[in-house]
């Protein structure tokens with residue numbers, strides 16, 4: 001299922017009654033199975049774009065399509081993972097993962113089986129009975145990812161999902177995202193302002209820069225796939241090639257920020 005963004009623009013009302021253009025003329029076609037990272041400086045409009053794809057906000061101009069369906073609001077074809085986990089503290093991990101299925105009337109036996117399957121996919125096999133308040137930050141984000149995966153969405157939308165984690169947990173979780181991507185073949189759109197994270201994860205890196213935000217760079221990357229082939233080790237991050245790619249991206253972001 002391709003995701004097509006066509007001439008998208010977003011304007012927000014400013015306090016003085018005028019409007020501020022946050023995004024302008026965003027055109028993007030994302031093919032099934034891509035892991036597209038949206039990268040840019042703080043405030044460039046990354047979350048605004050992801051929220052528009054999720055159907056949480058309406059674009060001022062342009063259109064978003066998932067295959068032949070126009071996005072007009074949230075839908076189960078798009079699973080969302082945010083920076084803060086928003087899990088229900090009174091439910092255990094399995095119940096949190098199965099919560100959306102419960103709302104859709106899926107039987108208890110089926111939703112428990114599917115929740116356990118999703119938990120296993122994120123490395124939490126056998127942890128379904130754990131209270132979420134007993135889990136570490138990284139494990140809570142794994143539960144959030146399982147909750148997004150359990151409905152088997154076509155597209156996974158992730159907004160800085162690792163942003164609140166400590167550095168080591170974040171690196172482990174990057175490998176988990178690559179592992180889940182490889183095993184499920186899902187299309188993933190992943191927002192970050194981390195250059196290393198973008199280069200490590202993305203099969204394609206899209207830089208948003210300028211005011212209003214526009215696409216300043218859109219290019220394929222194979223560093224993550226190569227890291228996967230090497231067992232998803234972080235070693236690739238210390239290669240000269242990675243350092244050169246990082247500096248180039250930094251240049252694009254800062255050139256855009258100065259506009």
Ligand SMILES: Nc1ncnc2c1ncn2[C@@H]1O[C@H](COP(=O)(O)OP(=O)(O)OP(=O)(O)O)[C@@H](O)[C@H]1O
Pocket residue numbers: 012013022040041042043044045046047048049193
């Ligand atoms: N609902 C809103 N109303 C008015 N302005 C908004 C609204 N949502 C976002 N903005 C503004 O739009 C701009 C882009 O915000 P957005 O959160 O998309 O940026 P971002 O690139 O995701 O930043 P960060 O990395 O800091 O999360 C910011 O200047 C923000 O203040």
